[in-house]
Amino acid sequence: MKGLPRGFKSIGGIEAERIERARQVFFEIFTGYGYRLLLPSSVQLFGPCWECLSGDVRSRMVSLGTPSGETGCLRPDLTLAAVSYLSSHYAPEERPLRVCYADKVYRIPSPPDNDVEYFQIGAELLGWESEGADIELLTLLLKTLDALEVRESFIVIGDVTILASLLKELPERSSIALREALARRSFSSFREILDRAPIPESLRRPLEALPYLRGGVEVLESATRALPKDCSTGSVRNLVEALAVSGFKDRVLVDLSIARELDYYSGPVFEVFCGSHGRPVGGGGRYDGLLSSFGVLGQAIGFSLNLDLLLYRGTSPVSKSLAVMTWSGDLRPETAMKLAAELAACGVTVEMSWIDQRERSIELARRRGYRWWTDLSDGSIYDLENNSPVDRADWLPDGGRI
Amino acid sequence: MISIAIPTGRMMKECATILAQLGLPCSRLENPGRALVISERDRRYLLAKPMDVPAYVHYGAADMALAGSDVLMERKVPLVELADTGAGRCRLVIAAPDPLVRKFASPGNHLNGLKVATKYPNIATSFFQSLGLKLEVVHMHGSVELAPILGISDCILDIVQSGETLKANGLKVIQEVAHVSMRLVASRRFTQTGWSMISGIMGELKPWKGRNYNAE
Structure with a gap:
C-alpha cells in the first residue's frame, strides 16, 4: 500500500466496521460492570517497558526517538500502559480500579506473521484482594466472546505458581532450562533435560507428568495424585467450578503446564482460543509482581484479545444492522435528508444516493453490496436480491415505531 | 477429522513409516500421485513443502505435523513440539x-x-x-x-x-x-482439544513408550 511501511496497514470497509462494532460491544459489556475507559498514549518510554515486559515481548519492541530526545517505543503492551496510568493517578483507598481499552499495540512480527500493529481489546482489575476478581474478569471475557458471536471459543486455565513451586528446589541451571523448554512449548526438550539433569526422583515424577496435566476438570484429580502437596491447584479448581456454575462448563479446559510469560504472571493464567486458529487469540492472568514493580501492593488481573485474529474471516459474524441505499429522486436535498433521518431513527443505516437517474442509483446499490434500496420520494423499498418491492411496515424494525 | 501436515520430498516415505508406527491409517500415502490432500478414515493428510509445514499448523489448517527440527529452527514458528521421533537423523x-x-x-x-x-x-x-x-x-x-x-x-x-x-x-x-531429526508437532489449540489422541500417539513413540501420566 502506497505510503505505508511494511507491516503496517490501514483498515477500511467491512473490516473496519466489524472492528468498530466489536469495540462497541466490548465496551458496552465492561462499562456496564463499572470498568472505566482508558485511552493510552501510543508511545511509551523504552526503559520501563524493557524492565517490566517478558523476554519475548522485549525482543519485539519497536523503538524510536521522541522529539525531546528520549528513547521511546511504540506501545508494545496495553496492560503496562494501564498499570502505569492507574498507579500514578489513583490513591490506594480508591482501589479496586477497573479499566478497559481497545486500541492498537505494536510489536515486531514473529514468523510467519507480518503485521507490526494490531488491535487489542482488554481489561484490568487492580487491587481486589480475593479470587472474585479472577472470576469476574473471566466471566465478562466469556460474555464478550458470546456477544461477539465468536465461534468455538474456549479458555484454558493454568497456574504458573505450580511450575515455579516445582522448579524452586532444582539447581538454577536445570530450572532455567526446564522453564525455557516449557515456555518454547518443546516437550521433547523438556523430556531430554529431565532425563539428563540431576533431579531428585520426588520432583522428576511430577515434572514428567506436568505436560500431561491438561484436559477437562478431571485433570485436577490426576494433578492431586501426580503433584506434591505444596503444589496447590485450588485457584484453578475454584475458577473452573465458578465458571461452570455461570454456565460456561463446556468452554473451560485446564492446562497446568502453561508457562505463559513466567516473569510477568504470578498466579492463575489463561489462554483464549476460537474458530480454527491454531494459536491463542489472547490470554491473561494474575500479575501481582508487575504491580509491585510500580510500587503498588495487592492483586491485579487482566486480559487482552487480538481483535484482528478474533474477527478474521468471519470468526465473529458480528450482526449488521439493516442497511439501505436511499435515492433522493426529485426531492430537494433537505427534504431527502429529513426522510432519511426518519429511517435512521428506526435503527436503519442509510447511505444517500444523489444520482439523478433511478437505474444508476440501483446499480450503485448492487455494486456496494446493498440488499435494500428505497425511493425516498414515494417511500417504496426494493429487495435487490429478489428484484421485488417489499412492504415498508414489514421491512422496518418494529414496524417503524421509533 | 484430524489434519496432519506431512513434508513432501525425500522425507515423505519416512514420515509414512512413522505414522504407521504411531498406529495411524496411512496406506494411501505410499502412492499419493499428484494429490496434495489425502483422506484416510478419520485422518486427512496435507502434503506440503517442508518449509511450509510449520505455517500450516500455526494457522490452524493442520492440527499436527511431522517437521524436521532444521525447518522448525529456520521458520521459528511457535508450535508445540511434542516429541523427537528419532527419524531422519x-x-x-x-x-x-x-x-x-x-x-x-x-x-x-x-x-x-x-x-x-x-x-x-x-x-x-x-x-x-x-x-x-x-x-x-x-x-x-x-x-x-x-x-x-x-x-x-x-x-x-x-x-x-x-x-x-x-x-x-x-x-x-x-x-x-x-x-x-523429525519432530512431531501440534498446534497450541490441538494440544488442548485433542490431548487424549496426542497422548495416545506419543505413547507409541520410543522416548515416551509406556508412560501414562494421566492414569496413576
Missing part, C-alpha cells in the same frame, strides 16, 4: 573448502564479511551472530555445495547425513550447528 553443519577450514581454525574478526551459502538464512544469521561474527548470507534453494566451487560463497551451512556429497565437492565440516 542428520547434522546441520558449516562446511568449506580446505583453505577456509584453516581460517576458521582461529575464529575471530578476520572471518567477518565472508559469504555463507545456505537454505537456512535465519539459522545462519543467528548462528554467526552468536559467535559475534557478521557473515553475508547467500540464500539458495538447493545444491548449496556448488556455491563455494563456483565462487558464489566462501562456505556453506547445510544438512549433512553421510558426508559423501560434501566430500565429492571438496568440502570439509568446520563446525556443527545442530543435530537434526
Whole structure:
C-alpha cells in the first residue's frame, strides 16, 4: 500500500466496521460492570517497558526517538500502559480500579506473521484482594466472546505458581532450562533435560507428568495424585467450578503446564482460543509482581484479545444492522435528508444516493453490496436480491415505531 | 477429522513409516500421485513443502505435523513440539573448502564479511551472530555445495547425513550447528482439544513408550 511501511496497514470497509462494532460491544459489556475507559498514549518510554515486559515481548519492541530526545517505543503492551496510568493517578483507598481499552499495540512480527500493529481489546482489575476478581474478569471475557458471536471459543486455565513451586528446589541451571523448554512449548526438550539433569526422583515424577496435566476438570484429580502437596491447584479448581456454575462448563479446559510469560504472571493464567486458529487469540492472568514493580501492593488481573485474529474471516459474524441505499429522486436535498433521518431513527443505516437517474442509483446499490434500496420520494423499498418491492411496515424494525 | 501436515520430498516415505508406527491409517500415502490432500478414515493428510509445514499448523489448517527440527529452527514458528521421533537423523553443519577450514581454525574478526551459502538464512544469521561474527548470507534453494566451487560463497551451512556429497565437492565440516531429526508437532489449540489422541500417539513413540501420566 502506497505510503505505508511494511507491516503496517490501514483498515477500511467491512473490516473496519466489524472492528468498530466489536469495540462497541466490548465496551458496552465492561462499562456496564463499572470498568472505566482508558485511552493510552501510543508511545511509551523504552526503559520501563524493557524492565517490566517478558523476554519475548522485549525482543519485539519497536523503538524510536521522541522529539525531546528520549528513547521511546511504540506501545508494545496495553496492560503496562494501564498499570502505569492507574498507579500514578489513583490513591490506594480508591482501589479496586477497573479499566478497559481497545486500541492498537505494536510489536515486531514473529514468523510467519507480518503485521507490526494490531488491535487489542482488554481489561484490568487492580487491587481486589480475593479470587472474585479472577472470576469476574473471566466471566465478562466469556460474555464478550458470546456477544461477539465468536465461534468455538474456549479458555484454558493454568497456574504458573505450580511450575515455579516445582522448579524452586532444582539447581538454577536445570530450572532455567526446564522453564525455557516449557515456555518454547518443546516437550521433547523438556523430556531430554529431565532425563539428563540431576533431579531428585520426588520432583522428576511430577515434572514428567506436568505436560500431561491438561484436559477437562478431571485433570485436577490426576494433578492431586501426580503433584506434591505444596503444589496447590485450588485457584484453578475454584475458577473452573465458578465458571461452570455461570454456565460456561463446556468452554473451560485446564492446562497446568502453561508457562505463559513466567516473569510477568504470578498466579492463575489463561489462554483464549476460537474458530480454527491454531494459536491463542489472547490470554491473561494474575500479575501481582508487575504491580509491585510500580510500587503498588495487592492483586491485579487482566486480559487482552487480538481483535484482528478474533474477527478474521468471519470468526465473529458480528450482526449488521439493516442497511439501505436511499435515492433522493426529485426531492430537494433537505427534504431527502429529513426522510432519511426518519429511517435512521428506526435503527436503519442509510447511505444517500444523489444520482439523478433511478437505474444508476440501483446499480450503485448492487455494486456496494446493498440488499435494500428505497425511493425516498414515494417511500417504496426494493429487495435487490429478489428484484421485488417489499412492504415498508414489514421491512422496518418494529414496524417503524421509533 | 484430524489434519496432519506431512513434508513432501525425500522425507515423505519416512514420515509414512512413522505414522504407521504411531498406529495411524496411512496406506494411501505410499502412492499419493499428484494429490496434495489425502483422506484416510478419520485422518486427512496435507502434503506440503517442508518449509511450509510449520505455517500450516500455526494457522490452524493442520492440527499436527511431522517437521524436521532444521525447518522448525529456520521458520521459528511457535508450535508445540511434542516429541523427537528419532527419524531422519542428520547434522546441520558449516562446511568449506580446505583453505577456509584453516581460517576458521582461529575464529575471530578476520572471518567477518565472508559469504555463507545456505537454505537456512535465519539459522545462519543467528548462528554467526552468536559467535559475534557478521557473515553475508547467500540464500539458495538447493545444491548449496556448488556455491563455494563456483565462487558464489566462501562456505556453506547445510544438512549433512553421510558426508559423501560434501566430500565429492571438496568440502570439509568446520563446525556443527545442530543435530537434526523429525519432530512431531501440534498446534497450541490441538494440544488442548485433542490431548487424549496426542497422548495416545506419543505413547507409541520410543522416548515416551509406556508412560501414562494421566492414569496413576
